[in-house]
Amino acid sequence: MAGKEPKFADEKEVFEEHIRNQGLRKTTQRELILEVFLETEDHLSSEDLYWLVQKRDPNIGQTTVYRTLKLLTDAGLAREVRLGDGRTYYEHHFEHEHHDHMICTECGLVIEFFSPELEAKQDEMADKYNFKPTHHSLRILGICEECQRKEKEISSAASGAQPRVRVKTTIN
Amino acid sequence: MAGKEPKFADEKEVFEEHIRNQGLRKTTQRELILEVFLETEDHLSSEDLYWLVQKRDPNIGQTTVYRTLKLLTDAGLAREVRLGDGRTYYEHHFEHEHHDHMICTECGLVIEFFSPELEAKQDEMADKYNFKPTHHSLRILGICEECQRKEKEISSAASGAQPRVRVKTTIN
DNA sequence: TTGATTGCAAAGCATTTGCATGCTA
DNA sequence: TAGCATGCAAATGCTTTGCAATCAA
Numbered sequence: 001m002a003g004k005e006p007k008f009a010d011e012k013e014v015f016e017e018h019i020r021n022q023g024l025r026k027t028t029q030r031e032l033i034l035e036v037f038l039e040t041e042d043h044l045s046s047e048d049l050y051w052l053v054q055k056r057d058p059n060i061g062q063t064t065v066y067r068t069l070k071l072l073t074d075a076g077l078a079r080e081v082r083l084g085d086g087r088t089y090y091e092h093h094f095e096h097e098h099h100d101h102m103i104c105t106e107c108g109l110v111i112e113f114f115s116p117e118l119e120a121k122q123d124e125m126a127d128k129y130n131f132k133p134t135h136h137s138l139r140i141l142g143i144c145e146e147c148q149r150k151e152k153e154i155s156s157a158a159s160g161a162q163p164r165v166r167v168k169t170t171i172n
Numbered sequence: 173m174a175g176k177e178p179k180f181a182d183e184k185e186v187f188e189e190h191i192r193n194q195g196l197r198k199t200t201q202r203e204l205i206l207e208v209f210l211e212t213e214d215h216l217s218s219e220d221l222y223w224l225v226q227k228r229d230p231n232i233g234q235t236t237v238y239r240t241l242k243l244l245t246d247a248g249l250a251r252e253v254r255l256g257d258g259r260t261y262y263e264h265h266f267e268h269e270h271h272d273h274m275i276c277t278e279c280g281l282v283i284e285f286f287s288p289e290l291e292a293k294q295d296e297m298a299d300k301y302n303f304k305p306t307h308h309s310l311r312i313l314g315i316c317e318e319c320q321r322k323e324k325e326i327s328s329a330a331s332g333a334q335p336r337v338r339v340k341t342t343i344n
Numbered sequence: 345t346t347g348a349t350t351g352c353a354a355a356g357c358a359t360t361t362g363c364a365t366g367c368t369a
Numbered sequence: 370t371a372g373c374a375t376g377c378a379a380a381t382g383c384t385t386t387g388c389a390a391t392c393a394a
Binding site for chain 1: 254256274276277283285287289290293294296297298300301302303304305306307308309310311312313314315316317320
């Protein structure tokens with residue numbers, strides 16, 4: 001319906017409609033947090049987002065970021081993702097296709113992928129157990145292309161590379 | 173190699189070998205915790221196990237259970253599972269086939285399943301990204317057969333059924 | 345004997361909640 | 370103005386760590 005001249009116009013419209021429908025209030029904090037979230041095409045934790053937001057307005061509190069992220073999730077703009085370490089990450093959800101994740105346990109790289117066949121097989125399995133699926137979450141842990149190469153190069157010296165997302169290998 | 177007269181003889185052998193190999197010590201606490209773990213064919217949290225162990229020896233502390241569960245995981249007897257709420261659950265791992273989980277968001281029921289085709293498709297996808305997979309975790313959230321039936325029966329009155337495992341619907 | 349193990353209490357994290365103050369509608 | 374939102378501090382829930390006492394090898 002709406003044109004899309006300004007950046008994130010659609011997302012902001014969704015946000016404002018949600019605010020209206022729920023009888024909530026539009027605040028400068030919420031607007032800024034949304035803005036920063038939309039500008040960052042990545043998986044971010046509440047804390048990640050908090051620091052980014054801090055740069056623009058040092059008065060915003062952690063709590064507000066937590067709460068707003070929940071709000072964005074409710075509005076359908078964000079989506080919670082568990083990468084495997086303790087915390088909760090968020091990714092864009094609005095007009096984003098469903099997908100799954102491959103997570104590099106060396107460097108923390110997250111690859112998004114999608115396979116219709118995989119989806120179909122899952123539904124098939126659910127059916128077999130008369131289980132009515134609502135969501136699913138598939139994570140493949142392993143080593144990304146880049147890190148495989150590095151491993152070969154310096155297969156001896158211990159590289160002190162810090163994973164961006166520390167993922168425990170022993171997940172599920 | 174070993175016969176299997178007494179219960180869990182093989183598991184205990186694996187445990188003791190791990191203890192030996194690592195230069196660790198066999199203690200009554202560890203033996204009891206292993207025993208109780210093996211007797212319970214279920215997904216249990218550290219706290220679940222703690223209470224079960226308490227019944228047999230009230231002197232055992234939470235910490236020991238946490239530490240022993242880690243130990244059993246290292247020994248290949250247990251396996252960490254994230255069901256989706258905050259905590260970590262453990263399931264038997266020794267001579268248990270790999271499998272995935274369907275989790276009922278109403279009652280917390282956990283169904284284990286396995287599909288070779290699903291596995292194959294996953295490897296195929298990984299290959300496409302030159303990703304070397306080491307583990308994976310697939311959770312399908314939804315409503316189990318039983319709960320679907322109940323939903324229809326009492327589609328009006330709010331049933332106060334307490335999920336055994338409280339799973340957030342908004343997972344990944 | 346010696347160093348691994350235990351159990352308690354305290355510390356750590358990520359996240360949530362209580363509440364007085366502030367601000368939107 | 371009314372009551373939702375904010376931000377701080379405190380509380381929570383799960384898990385880990387420090388440490389003195391204990392115990393297996």
